[in-house]
Amino acid sequence: MPDEALVTSPFGVGAVITSLIALSFWLDRRFRMFSWLGTAILVITGGAVLVNIGVIPPSIGVEELNPIYTFAGEYGIPIAIVLLLLSADLRNLPKVGKPALIAFILGALGTAAGALLGVWLTAGGIGPEAWKIGGQFTASYMGGGVNYAAVGSSLETSETMFATGAAADNIMTNIWMIMTAVIPVLLRRYYPRMRTRASGGEPGGAFWKRKEVSIYDLTTLAATVFVIIAVSDSAAPVINAAVGFDIPPILWYTTLALLVAVLTPANRLRGGEDLGNFILHFFFATMGAGTVLSTLVDKGPTVFLFLCVLVGVHALILFGLGRWFKVEVEMLAVASQACVGGPSTALALASSRRWFSLVTPAVLLGVLGYAVGNYAGIGMAQWMRWMLGAG
Numbered sequence: 001m002p003d004e005a006l007v008t009s010p011f012g013v014g015a016v017i018t019s020l021i022a023l024s025f026w027l028d029r030r031f032r033m034f035s036w037l038g039t040a041i042l043v044i045t046g047g048a049v050l051v052n053i054g055v056i057p058p059s060i061g062v063e064e065l066n067p068i069y070t071f072a073g074e075y076g077i078p079i080a081i082v083l084l085l086l087s088a089d090l091r092n093l094p095k096v097g098k099p100a101l102i103a104f105i106l107g108a109l110g111t112a113a114g115a116l117l118g119v120w121l122t123a124g125g126i127g128p129e130a131w132k133i134g135g136q137f138t139a140s141y142m143g144g145g146v147n148y149a150a151v152g153s154s155l156e157t158s159e160t161m162f163a164t165g166a167a168a169d170n171i172m173t174n175i176w177m178i179m180t181a182v183i184p185v186l187l188r189r190y191y192p193r194m195r196t197r198a199s200g201g202e203p204g205g206a207f208w209k210r211k212e213v214s215i216y217d218l219t220t221l222a223a224t225v226f227v228i229i230a231v232s233d234s235a236a237p238v239i240n241a242a243v244g245f246d247i248p249p250i251l252w253y254t255t256l257a258l259l260v261a262v263l264t265p266a267n268r269l270r271g272g273e274d275l276g277n278f279i280l281h282f283f284f285a286t287m288g289a290g291t292v293l294s295t296l297v298d299k300g301p302t303v304f305l306f307l308c309v310l311v312g313v314h315a316l317i318l319f320g321l322g323r324w325f326k327v328e329v330e331m332l333a334v335a336s337q338a339c340v341g342g343p344s345t346a347l348a349l350a351s352s353r354r355w356f357s358l359v360t361p362a363v364l365l366g367v368l369g370y371a372v373g374n375y376a377g378i379g380m381a382q383w384m385r386w387m388l389g390a391g
Contacts, residue, residue, distance in 0.1 A: 040352035047288020083276030103335030114313030125302035135381020143373025144342025338365035
C-alpha cells in the first residue's frame with residue numbers, strides 16, 4: 001500500500017465512497033451475478049481494493065481518522081440501526097425466536113471450540129500470550145469488539161499483541177462478512193426455506209421500486225432517531241454508574257427503538273428502511289478500508305491462522321448442527337455474523353441481503369453476544385492457560 005493516498009480530503013473520500021456505493025447498487029440491480037453477491041460484498045471488496053492500491057486512506061492504524069470513517073463508525077451505525085428497527089415488521093419476531101436462539105447457541109459453542117483448537121495448534125507461533133488472545137477472541141467472536149477490548153484489559157494483554165490481534169481481526173471480519181453472504185446462496189437447497197421471505201428479496205422486487213416519501217416522513221424519522229440516540233447516550237452513564245459496570249450503548253438505543261416501534265405508529269413512516277440501508281453502506285466501505293494487508297507483520301500471520309481455525313470450527317458446528325436442528329441457512333448466517341462481527345454487521349448482513357424478517361433478531365442476537373462474551377472469554381482464557389501450562 002502506498003504511503004500517501006491519492007484522495008485524502010473528507011469530501012474527496014466521500015465522493016469515492018458514495019460513487020462506489022452507487023456503482024454497487026447499479027451492478028446489483030443490473031446484473032444477476034452481482035445480485036448474487038450483494039451490495040455489501042461489492043462495497044467491502046471495493047473499499048479493500050481502493051485502500052490497498054492507495055486511492056483512499058485506511059480506516060485503521062492512522063493518527064487522525066478521516067471524518068467520513070468517523071461518521072460511519074460513530075454516528076452512521078447508531079442512526080442506521082435505529083432507522084431499520086423502526087421500519088421492521090415485529091409481527092414476524094415470534095416465528096424466528098426459537099431458531100434464532102438455537103443458532104446463536106451453536107455459534108457460541110463453535111467459537112469456544114474453535115478458539116480452544118486454534119490456541120492449541122498455534123500457541124508455539126503466537127508465544128506466551130496465546131491464552132490471552134484465545135480468551136479475547138472467544139469473547140469477541142461471541143459478542144464484538146467491545147468484548148475483545150474488555151477481556152484484553154482484564155487479562156493485561158500487551159499493546160503489541162493487542163494491536164496484532166486487532167489487525168488480524170479486521171481482515172477476518174471482512175472476509176467472514178463476505179462468506180456469510182455467499183454461504184446461504186450455495187447451501188440453500190440443503191436447508192429449510194425461510195418462513196418469512198420478504199418480497200424484496202429478489203432483484204426487481206419491492207426493494208427496488210420507487211416509494212412515495214414525504215418531507216413529514218423524513219423529518220419525523222430524523223427527529224425520532226436523534227431523540228432515541230440522545231436519550232440513550234444521556235441515560236447510559238447514569239445507569240452504568242448505578243449498576244457498577246459498563247453496558248454497551250447499543251443495548252439502550254436498541255431497546256428504545258424496539259419500544260417505539262411497538263408502542264407507536266413509527267413503522268408507518270416511509271423512507272427509514274432505504275435511508276438506513278444507504279448509511280449502512282458507509283460502514284461497509286469503512287470495513288473495506290480497514291482491510292490493510294500490510295498490517296499483518298511479525299506474529300500477525302500466525303494470529304490470522306489462529307482465527308482461520310477458530311472461524312472454520314465455528315462454521316462447521318453452526319452450519320452442520322444447524323442443519324440437523326432444521327434451522328434456515330439465512331438464520332444461521334445472521335447468527336454467525338452476530339457472533340463474529342456483532343449486532344452492527346449482523347443487521348447489515350440481514351438488511352443488505354433483504355432478509356427483512358431477520359433484521360430485529362440480528363440486533364438482538366448481537367446484543368446477547370455482548371452480554372455473555374466477557375464471561376465466556378475470561379473463562380476460556382483460564383482454561384487455555386491451564387491447558388498450555390502458562391502458569
